[in-house]
Amino acid sequence: VKAGLEKMNSQPNLGIKKLIDVAGLHERTITSGHIGFTLAPRLNAAGRVTHATRAVELLVTDDGDIAEAIAEELNETNRERQELERNIHELARIDVANQGHKADYVTVVAGEEWHPGVIGIVASRLVEEFYKPTLVISIHDGVGKGSCRSIDGFNMYDALKSCEDLLLQFGGHSAAAGFSIDANRIDELRERLTEYCKKIVTAEEYIPVVAIDAELPVDDIDVDIIDRVSALEPYGMANSTPIFAVMEATVQDIMLMGQLKNHCKVIFATSNGTVDAIAWNRPDLFKSIFVGSVVKVAFSLQKNEWQGMVSPQLMIQAIEPLTEEPIKLTTEGLRQMYVIVKQSMRGHSQSLYNVEQDILRRKPADQNNRSALTSIDVFKELGIVEEYTSDDGQLMLRWNAIEGKLDLVTSVTFLTYSV
Template identity: 35%
Template sequence: MKFKKWNIGAPAAADVDRLQSAGYPYLLSTVLAARGVTTAEDAAAALERERSLSLSPMLMQDMDKAVARIQRALSDGETIAVFGDYDVDGITSTVLLMDYLRRCGAHCLRYIPRRVEDGYGLSRDAIQSLRDRGATLMITVDCGITGNEEVDFAASLGMDVVVTDHHECKETLPAAVAVVDPHRPDCPYPFKHLAGVGVALKLVLALGGRSREEALFARYCTLAAIGTIADVMRMEGENRTIVYCGLKALPHTDFVGIHALLREAGLAGKPVSSIQIGFVLSPRINAAGRMGAADLAADLLETDDPARAEELARQLCQLNRERQMVEQAICADATEKIEHLPSEERSALVLSSEHWHQGVVGIVASRLSEKYACPSFMIHLKDGTGKGSCRSYGGFNLFAALESCSDLLEGFGGHELAAGFTIQESNIDAFRTRMNRYVRTASGGERPVASLDVDAAITSPAAVTLAEVEQLDQLEPYGSGNPRPVFALLGATVDSLQSVGQGKHLKLRLSKGATRFDAIFFSMTESECGVIAGMRVDAAFYLQANTFRGTTTLQLQLIDLRPSLTPSRHEAADLELIDRLVAGQTLTSQEKARLWASRGQFAACWTALERQLRQGKAEENALPFLRRLSVLSGGCESFLRSALALVVFQERGLISLNREGDRMRLCLNPTQGKVDLFACPYLSRLRPATGEPRGDRP
């Protein structure tokens, strides 16, 4: 069980029926209703995908100044430098703007910082080198909004700066010729969630003018889509349009490097959705920046030589494999450090090491935040200075948190969910203490738990077909604010399971009633999963079409698996019978005979109970506990007898059992001498049916 809490949506059956009556398929209707879309009119609006961007780029504050200065540079033949960031958003932004300027005949210089050597954002050394190479105008993409001192330095060298960015602004903006950022407090642009590449695209559309908007959007929408998906922007408004159009244009894009990367990643000729961009293509581009070779990815996207593109794509995929190995090592080291942290330092994980690769700590921070359900701050140390990357959890505002600790930092930048910072090693302990205190205060003192949002539980398993799953594509593109639908199957049975992929993954067969499903659980072993054939489970999953050897079938891609928290029909009947016994209600002779347990059966249950408590199973949901108790007490003991044993042990004072909702907490009580189990009044009511003699405590 990866998530301690499942938040399962419960769309009203009437809403689902209403949407189905309007012609929407069962699964799509279920997701829409779970997300508050309950009428045919609202569904049509929610599923509508624009084919063009309707907002004028000139609505952005300072866009007119940016256009005027860049057009003057183009007219005068100035050398223009494009300064980008080293992540996917920054790389695609840089390539997009460079391509446009070069096609306008400009002499351009490209500068993407090396993550380890240069760090994040603008730097004086980089600006000096660009000025030395003749640049008189520098345009930043996906960075620069917090580079006040660096912009002033550029001005002192006689270099103008146009800042385009999408990150949060500080109180004072850089003194640039133009500052184009939707997050400017005075920016009237109505859509605030563009990625850096979205802002760069808007700049190019403004430079080209209204007459060329359609052609320029067609050329650059795929680059913009990749950067937008990779930067996990809200998938609504203009972002939805950019990504939808970019994915549609992907097979026909003029950028040969994208085609080469698709082939190297095994996606050539296959349908590519936002999921493949986010989990297959983007990590390969991002690996270049993380491993200090962002220019390699930019070269790939810029080249028009197919042979060179193939070679660069191979190098990029190799870098990604290296990144994965480094990431695994750092994650293992960080996890070990966390195990030694006191509880008061686990509200926010602040970890540091001289041995961690600076380019990879950010992605490890993401994994730690998900695993431990809290914000994570990973710091690479070198010569007494730390370069940190942090990731949020549960909507926690990182930017505001870093601002509250700004006196301990050399600098910081980013946004609510992901950010970077620089800190002196001597300040890390104070930063850790203050950040943990800040998180506890922000959360009201309650520590969040790892939770999974599930759109809905499947109520009609037989209606889940491949055709139904394909209709879910109407919800694409997925992303922040429009996540991929997650479903649950409650009370399913594990028919079989086996390890696949050299033991790294788990393949299962699940059934619910007469309906059977194939399932795959990636990065999960049989021992970690903790389920066995025949076990009753709840499954949370994505639905997908799986093609193998030319045959396409329906498959559940498992996200989490837990012992079922819903009783079967037989379990519910057994528990109801126990409740009637305890309440003193009249039982038939057949019911009394079913309930009766022998001394040996009570002894087996007692042994199994002690074993569970030794394994730390003292607190959990009652149903899984009872099922496991039944299995451990010999396999032939019924669920009913296990439930009976618990109420008898409790009545006799052998155990304490407290319930809070579905969960129970159980512990053994100290006793002296033997305890007569069969003196229990519950068993006394059963004796006439059997004549079983009394017995002592097992």
Template identity: 35%
Template sequence: MLNQRVMRHWQLPTSASPSQLRSLGEYHPLLAAILWNRGWRDAAAVEQFLNIDWKQRHDPFLLRDMDRAVERIKHAVEQKQRVVVYGDFDTDGVTGVTLLMQLFKAFDLPVRPYIPKREGEGYGLNLAAIEKLHQEGLDLLVTVDCGISNIAEISRANELGFDTIVLDHHQPPANLPPAYAVVDPKRSDCAYPFKGLCGVGVAFKLYEALWRAGIQPNNLRARDILDVVALGTIADMMPLTGENRVLVHFGLQAMNESQRPGLKALLRVAAVEQGKIDASSVGFRLSPRINAAGRLVDARIAYSLLLAPDQAQADGFADQLNSTNIERQALTRDVQQAARELAQNSGQLDQRILVIVGEDFHHGVVGLAAGKLAEEFARPVLVMGKEEDRSRGSARSIPGFNIVNALAECADLFEKYGGHAAAAGFTIANEHIPELEQRLQAIANQQITDAMMVPQLPIDAEATFDQLNLEMLAVLEKMAPFGLENQQPRFCSRRVTVIEARGVGAENQHLRLRLQQGRHYQTAIGFNLGDWLAELHNGSQIDIVYTVGINEWNGRSSVQLTLVDLRLSEGQR
């Protein structure tokens, strides 16, 4: 349980006039109000957003170098060349490798996967792997979810005589690697209209480009690989807007109908029912188990699960991943608590950015701990696991502060680094850590304002309990799939009465409430809000922010509120 309560600023919605809401189209007033408050003003754009169509995808050849990638793969297919697919060890990388392996096997090419181990190899291409693959015999190397920063490694591949195609989505460096083709929507010279694809998304666009060019794999349809596209896109926390919204929408359909043994096994251990898979269950139940392999042991277990040929093998891999995920959860809690104590005891909480170094922090979970602490303390956090000569760490940021740009200003201190505006990873010699902290503090003092360190909680609409019913949920479902940049709608209800409050969970870390407003009652669950239990009693009046979902029990469906935040109503504080 957190040691301090984060006070968030509730951003209440403004009221739109009936004529403004009607200008969006003939929609339920609550749905129209949510869309209006989220900035939607164009009726045609709203129509396209709510009515997802497979035709809303973009031409894959708008991606820079996609024509070269297709040309090179066509040559490999014609010559039956030896191919290696090299991917990252997170869910995006693993699903990208899975998709490309299915693609190249459908072309009947001699192909093998290569997923580096976090321990010993780290993120991205490495020279030892390049040398090893050359010795094994290799004509074409295709990277997915990595490669954009590996100039030295790809230069060595060129010297050894094999070509490289980079499929990536990370921010490119000033100088691109000398690969045969570099396909990355974030290239400054790339005109692709949607920049939010993840690695497996870029791999899927390669599949589409090959089809359009008449280079069609045998018996491999889009629906056969869209399940892993959805899994990787959601797990990598890509925006569920634009083309990702299309890919995930149809990918979730594919997951709910998939006969992939590995997916069925994963659903079993995660207690998710096929047919009811949504973005939330993928993000919170499925992807953590896939990610756990690369964090603690070997991501190839997750890859083997997704391409398991039969149910018996798939079940064995799924059980391994489930056990690893339980271990990952415990390690994350331990590192988070230890890092919190280091920050508190060192007086760092007065700083605008936290740089925390632990002697025995497992590098596989430092990013998760950093994310939890960034949310808890409302400021960017770097957490590092210190080794003999160097430290490996992860950074997580807050809205408005681009963490990878901040690291770029300290690039001379790192052995390697990379990432996004909100998250990054790096390796640094221990002797450089004090200077890194000093420089980052100076950057943070210039760029992070007091207001940025007050977490904002946008609220989509105010609601009363009489409005909360299954019919309303059906209306809201038109906005799904929910995720980054298209969050599940948040509602606010004021002056609701606590009828019953109790703690749930092994340490009562969660809060379950029975609430009343007028003649209407609702149940609510608040994850990690158990510290409120001491302040609530029967009859307490509270204001709540929540999302609305369905609770199914004994064949009956009812509305359940999931609390995001709460506070005592005015007059009771």
């Protein structure tokens, strides 16, 4: 692997060079991380969405124009794969929400004509989000094709084996598996797996654990230490990326980023400035981590190269506040939040992120951030606003004009946190 990386950085295969160019990595030193998260997904996208032949053609061609055209095509196919993944992931999340307590022990979601090439990726995303054994099923002509991902300590193959009388076929290993099933037996499969999990999975095993290799004070993070750690590369299954932990850091700023506002950027204060951190696909952090929060964070290290400048960047694996703001809801506080949300939306649809930003900017000083943002959940339960996903994948809020008086006791969130 090390020799391959050296070759890729000195005299890469023509097709790989064109792929590096279209991925925007041409001025960077290619690492195993770039391969795993940037180049390989583009090569794999062909097999997931269209046909793997195009990826092979890229690797074997000696024609520069053909290589460039295929690289551009794979780049576009990868965007298509991401869009498919986003859409199915959102539908799966809605399915989980609608199941209520049926999804307490295992995640089993299904949909008609979900693209079978991306359901495995969606299963992995759902494990990251809910941390339960997860099965995502695509139904076609009455038959479900399922892809499974496990959690630590749970043998997915054994779980399917316990339900083999329901399945048409299955295979895999402890961490991941696949199966097919008659669509009319999916509910029965969910019930059987729920009972199976109740018996063998402990409450502690439903709590994700991040293994830390070393503690690292936030003031010690610089490019030099990244260079020293990089001597351990290349990383892979038998040599995993080192994970560090800062046990106490203060958040100087936090924001959502990306076209869909689905990634979170956190800026930590240091004794001589700041250091940036990125949490991919974690927009939820925006509701639990705030400016001034003191947190502990687990992360890997990466260089951020931008406009000729190189700086350290933390890739967040886990983050949590050392002390969490309590959620306290009052009738008067909700009235104030109602006015802010109504003025922010002006009777129209707005992105959820923009409304949340407005709330944090304009909330009264006596309301903490978590309480202010939780007001949106109350308004959703009362039907004042409705959350939906736009055509381009953004989470949106739609304002509903409601006549008459609303009763707060119909909101479960208000009853839970009212003081």
